[in-house]
Amino acid sequence: MRQSKLFTKTRKDAPADEVSRNAELLIRGGFIHKEMAGVYSYLPLGLRVLEKIGNIIREEMNKAGGQEVLLSSFHPKENWEKTGRWEAMTDLYKVSDSSGREVALGPTHEEIIVPILKNYISSHKDLPVAIYQIQNKFRMELRAKSGILRGREFMMKDMYSFHATEEDFEEFYNKMKDVYKTIFQRVGIGHLTYLTFASGGTFSKYSHEFQTITAMGEDTIYVDEEKGVAVNKEVLNSEVLKQLNLTKEKLAERKAIEVGNIFDLKTKYSKPFDLSFTDEKEQKHAILMGCYGIGLGRLMGTVVEVLSDDKGIIWPESIAPFQVHLLALGDDKEILGEAEKVYKSLLKAGVEVLFDDRAEVLAGEKFADADLLGIPFRVVVSARSMKESGVEIKKRTEEKGKVISLAELLKQIEP
Amino acid sequence: MRQSKLFTKTRKDAPADEVSRNAELLIRGGFIHKEMAGVYSYLPLGLRVLEKIGNIIREEMNKAGGQEVLLSSFHPKENWEKTGRWEAMTDLYKVSDSSGREVALGPTHEEIIVPILKNYISSHKDLPVAIYQIQNKFRMELRAKSGILRGREFMMKDMYSFHATEEDFEEFYNKMKDVYKTIFQRVGIGHLTYLTFASGGTFSKYSHEFQTITAMGEDTIYVDEEKGVAVNKEVLNSEVLKQLNLTKEKLAERKAIEVGNIFDLKTKYSKPFDLSFTDEKEQKHAILMGCYGIGLGRLMGTVVEVLSDDKGIIWPESIAPFQVHLLALGDDKEILGEAEKVYKSLLKAGVEVLFDDRAEVLAGEKFADADLLGIPFRVVVSARSMKESGVEIKKRTEEKGKVISLAELLKQIEP
Numbered sequence: 003m004r005q006s007k008l009f010t011k012t013r014k015d016a017p018a019d020e021v022s023r024n025a026e027l028l029i030r031g032g033f034i035h036k037e038m039a040g041v042y043s044y045l046p047l048g049l050r051v052l053e054k055i056g057n058i059i060r061e062e063m064n065k066a067g068g069q070e071v072l073l074s075s076f077h078p079k080e081n082w083e084k085t086g087r088w089e090a091m092t093d094l095y096k097v098s099d100s101s102g103r104e105v106a107l108g109p110t111h112e113e114i115i116v117p118i119l120k121n122y123i124s125s126h127k128d129l130p131v132a133i134y135q136i137q138n139k140f141r142m143e144l145r146a147k148s149g150i151l152r153g154r155e156f157m158m159k160d161m162y163s164f165h166a167t168e169e170d171f172e173e174f175y176n177k178m179k180d181v182y183k184t185i186f187q188r189v190g191i192g193h194l195t196y197l198t199f200a201s202g203g204t205f206s207k208y209s210h211e212f213q214t215i216t217a218m219g220e221d222t223i224y225v226d227e228e229k230g231v232a233v234n235k236e237v238l239n240s241e242v243l244k245q246l247n248l249t250k251e252k253l254a255e256r257k258a259i260e261v262g263n264i265f266d267l268k269t270k271y272s273k274p275f276d277l278s279f280t281d282e283k284e285q286k287h288a289i290l291m292g293c294y295g296i297g298l299g300r301l302m303g304t305v306v307e308v309l310s311d312d313k314g315i316i317w318p319e320s321i322a323p324f325q326v327h328l329l330a331l332g333d334d335k336e337i338l339g340e341a342e343k344v345y346k347s348l349l350k351a352g353v354e355v356l357f358d359d360r361a362e363v364l365a366g367e368k369f370a371d372a373d374l375l376g377i378p379f380r381v382v383v384s385a386r387s388m389k390e391s392g393v394e395i396k397k398r399t400e401e402k403g404k405v406i407s408l409a410e411l412l413k414q415i416e417p
Numbered sequence: 418m419r420q421s422k423l424f425t426k427t428r429k430d431a432p433a434d435e436v437s438r439n440a441e442l443l444i445r446g447g448f449i450h451k452e453m454a455g456v457y458s459y460l461p462l463g464l465r466v467l468e469k470i471g472n473i474i475r476e477e478m479n480k481a482g483g484q485e486v487l488l489s490s491f492h493p494k495e496n497w498e499k500t501g502r503w504e505a506m507t508d509l510y511k512v513s514d515s516s517g518r519e520v521a522l523g524p525t526h527e528e529i530i531v532p533i534l535k536n537y538i539s540s541h542k543d544l545p546v547a548i549y550q551i552q553n554k555f556r557m558e559l560r561a562k563s564g565i566l567r568g569r570e571f572m573m574k575d576m577y578s579f580h581a582t583e584e585d586f587e588e589f590y591n592k593m594k595d596v597y598k599t600i601f602q603r604v605g606i607g608h609l610t611y612l613t614f615a616s617g618g619t620f621s622k623y624s625h626e627f628q629t630i631t632a633m634g635e636d637t638i639y640v641d642e643e644k645g646v647a648v649n650k651e652v653l654n655s656e657v658l659k660q661l662n663l664t665k666e667k668l669a670e671r672k673a674i675e676v677g678n679i680f681d682l683k684t685k686y687s688k689p690f691d692l693s694f695t696d697e698k699e700q701k702h703a704i705l706m707g708c709y710g711i712g713l714g715r716l717m718g719t720v721v722e723v724l725s726d727d728k729g730i731i732w733p734e735s736i737a738p739f740q741v742h743l744l745a746l747g748d749d750k751e752i753l754g755e756a757e758k759v760y761k762s763l764l765k766a767g768v769e770v771l772f773d774d775r776a777e778v779l780a781g782e783k784f785a786d787a788d789l790l791g792i793p794f795r796v797v798v799s800a801r802s803m804k805e806s807g808v809e810i811k812k813r814t815e816e817k818g819k820v821i822s823l824a825e826l827l828k829q830i831e832p
Contacts, residue, residue, distance in 0.1 A: 009484055009546045011537050035533045037489045038520070043529060044487040052487070069424055072459040072467070074452045075490075075553060076570050097512050097522070099557050099569075105453070107512070107522075114458060118450045122426050131424045138490060138553060142514050154514075155491050 005358040024303035025149025040146025040154035050323035068134040077106040081113040084274045093142040107140035112271040126166045134161035150303040161294040171290045190318025201236035213258035224253035267291040315376030324356040327377035331365045331384040341383040352417045420773040439718035440564025455561025455569035465738035483549040492521040496528040499689045508557040522555035527686040541581045549576035565718040576709040586705045605733025616651035628673035639668035682706040730791030739771040742792035746780045746799040756798040767832045
């Protein structure tokens with residue numbers, strides 16, 4: 003796309019009340035816009051990143067046998083009363099219509115998916131099933147100061163799985179651990195992300211979180227880097243460590259942010275709705291459930307937190323809004339013509355290009371914008387590059403570029 | 418996908434309180450689930466249709482130069498007070514958080530997009546701009562009895578355009594008329610959809626709606642079939658008819674449903690937020706705006722209303738959840754083996770196939786399900802088709818199928 007047509011521009015400053023690094027950089031780059039604390043709109047560049055993250059998650063969910071749905075945001079009050087969460091969940095938004103009838107704004111969807119499944123599942127032959135969606139959630143956050151890491155409104159992938167037996171549940175649950183690792187690898191934070199044992203509440207011994215190490219994280223975890231696992235504070239006791247075969251001395255305390263979690267729900271939600279199946283002997287049992295969440299905005303914000311430098315964002319290729327940021331330097335007709343040629347060649351090769359074709363913008367500003375926006379490859383057409391009959395290519399992570407031919411460029415940047 | 422794995426099943430009956438034909442068929446087919454009046458969840462088959470509609474709209478919006486965003490559902494109260502709609506819009510949902518701070522749930526996004534643009538637009542050089550999103554909307558409907566045609570929560574494409582001059586606005590507005598016609602053609606209801614002149618309120622002489630003729634429509638329009646235009650009741654007077662070169666005698670009264678609308682907003686929303694630009698002479702002017710809406714669920718429901726028959730839905734190929742419904746009849750191993758072969762051949766050719774591989778389901782039920790689900794091509798592998806060394810192919814709109822070879826099938830059904 004031509005940058006001269008992109009309606010957003012980079013900004014010198016984020017709003018004064020924006021204290022998080024992720025939102026500051028994303029607002030300055032024109033990726034997002036802050037509507038109020040914890041509420042952000044996604045502008046063209048930001049939406050491209052969000053959708054790439056969504057597509058990676060979707061691919062992995064589909065591979066794992068997930069069936070995609072899109073559940074409602076409005077939830078009947080009766081459903082939430084049935085599970086006791088209408089009163090118990092303090093961060094639930096409640097809305098009244100003109101008749102005074104109340105509904106909840108969904109922060110999670112067990113209260114919706116379980117009643118739906120009652121229409122379709124009755125026998126062990128209908129199991130297992132895994133259902134997911136990528137959908138907007140609402141949660142009444144009191145401390146929404148972490149940019150897109152913690153929103154009152156946020157895009158989330160939530161998957162729910164349904165099983166006849168413990169063994170079947172565990173097999174799927176363990177598979178999801180690997181699926182999640184793959185997702186974090188693919189979005190570029192695998193090397194900083196640890197499967198973390200957390201307290202399981204009343205329903206299971208542990209729950210599992212995926213925590214990404216970053217100085218601004220809200221959580222504290224204890225990491226065994228060799229083994230690639232971590233525990234959180236709640237379970238940092240000798241009994242648990244023994245079970246996990248960890249030694250306290252080898253654990254390093256780190257700040258981290260939770261980028262994903264998986265839960266063993268057992269029959270907590272199937273029982274209130276009487277979601278059950280009959281086995282081979284016509285015996286009725288409550289269905290076992292798991293749930294698996296990833297916040298898309300949180301993932302995007304985490305990438306910005308851990309991969310940026312003092313000049314701006316550094317997007318991994320897998321989720322970058324464009325692969326190439328093509329800069330035409332100067333108003334010289336010959337240079338602009340050559341840049342147009344490079345732009346069209348890249349488009350023809352199927353490469354996603356942001357083409358900084360803006361007239362009246364100086365080279366220094368174009369370079370600064372490129373660093374802030376963080377597109378993986380910067381390609382410059384200038385008087386200098388033309389003298390050498392080529393284009394200058396530089397990775398966002400490199401200090402210096404080098405001039406190569408257009409043919410060589412197309413070879414290096416394959417989509 | 419294998420139907421034996423699809424978690425939804427067809428149902429004999431929709432809920433007793435479901436009075437609309439579209440929701441009745443869609444619920445029976447397992448496309449959607451009703452949560453409460455005017456609130457539906459989209460299940461796998463329904464989501465596939467919704468996304469195909471969304472992708473058609475997205476393609477056409479992008480072709481028209483639209484830039485896609487994803488704006489927030491929570492809207493600051495201040496923004497709606499600025500336009501006077503916090504009080505004036507009676508179907509606005511209002512939500513309070515624990516501190517008592519109120520926000521609106523967005524039913525439309527002028528109050529969000531205009532303040533965003535204040536950060537980016539200041540000169541005539543920044544114009545024109547067209548921005549759109551496909552996003553969930555909320556509206557406090559009192560009479561939500563039309564299935565997915567009229568929701569309290571509904572997926573909508575809303576585009577906003579911004580212009581320096583009347584001429585530029587009009588050019589774009591007229592282009593959007595053609596874009597909308599293309600969209601309705603592509604989703605299969607072009608032949609029943611009319612550009613309809615409606616009353617323009619206080620801001621322009623007319624507004625334009627797109628109305629699709631159907632007996633269950635809530636609106637009444639007056640159609641000149643030859644000219645391909647219509648007027649609604651509000652503007653059915655001699656003055657307007659003269660201007661539009663229509664004769665009352667040639668107009669046929671029809672029930673119809675509004676599937677899209679386009680508005681000339683002039684400076685109604687730019688003025689309250691002081692969204693303005695400076696022209697070549699450094700003179701400041703308020704920006705002119707247009708807005709352009711299409712409800713995705715409404716479009717899907719309209720297709721069901723106008724294209725179904727007494728046996729079920731008839732999806733156009735462009736938005737069908739799958740192109741081919743492959744039925745294996747009988748438990749015979751040879752038949753199942755042959756059906757598997759056909760399934761894999763179609764998948765390999767890139768065809769979207771729903772494969773009814775369910776054991777223990779009789780032929781009659783499979784045929785009835787195929788008619789209800791409405792996938793364009795039904796392909797049957799049975800003892801009979803195998804005797805003729807082929808498969809039976811039948812369009813959903815045809816009475817009788819014919820047996821053809823697998824090679825011929827692949828030729829006929831190209832993706």
